[in-house]
Amino acid sequence: MLPASLDEAVDALAAAPAAVPVAGATDLMEAVNAGRLRPAALIGLGRITELRGWRYEDGGTAVLGAGLTHARMDRPDFAALIPALADAARTAGPPQVRNVGTLGGNIVTAAPAGDTLPVLAALEASVTLARAGATREVPVSHLLTGLDPVRPGELLTWVRVPLLHAPQVFLKATGRSGPARAIASVALVLDPARRAVRCAVGAVAPVPLRPLEAEAWVAGCIDWDGSREIDPAAAAAFGEYVAAACVPDGYGAEGAWEAVTEGPSAAALRLRRTVSVLARRALGRALK
Structure with a gap:
């Protein structure tokens, strides 16, 4: 089915609730080719300008x-x-x-490594x-x-x-150069009207994680009435705070969420270090 308008698409989906709406099909074709999905029907959205x-x-x-x-x-x-x-x-x-x-x-x-997801969560x-x-x-x-x-x-x-009309940053680590799936990603936005910092970490769990306590703590360290500067030690502590909240002991694989039985693995420590660096850098760029 190829509806030409939004109303037609909604009507088509009402007539066939099991149909899968599809636009770019980048994720859908990967799932189909891997045998994870066998849609009964497709509703193409490409003609809906x-x-x-x-x-x-x-x-x-x-x-x-x-x-x-x-x-x-x-x-x-x-x-x-x-x-x-x-x-x-x-x-x-x-x-x-x-x-x-x-x-x-x-x-x-909603793939764990979906790049836009932590940004949308932080916003x-x-x-x-x-x-x-x-x-x-x-x-x-x-x-x-x-x-x-x-x-x-x-x-x-x-x-x-x-629309916050304030600094916002997205950073990600991939493990190799060029476009690639994220091992970890961090989105950070400032909300000066509320004197708040919002942060979301992607790819380390099935959904983006919000380290709410770390957000509240670092917001109290920022000079909102002046230059918005922050002590470098506080920025580094924020990175550690975010990493500890989002990568708890027991993560088994880099970029994954597999539990292990005896303490944090080397991969978990590397992932925690990566998240810490990304959060610290994102904060620094937002406050420039």
């Missing part, structure tokens, strides 16, 4: 179409709006993946889920953790991102 753009909304929010590609998010106009999301999109893979892979696909697939974004005759808003974090998942017959249509 309204889902491939973005717009401003009253209240300081950007509304992003679920069909927005990684390549489009990397353009200067978008990067000026949500720089951390543009940075994540830029590293999401080789050009052939970025040209077709979409924001909505990244969210619905406290939400999504619109549409079904025949109704829509509802769900925080991205609730969708990813399964607290409020996509229901049969629902289509993810829009992503709402609060």
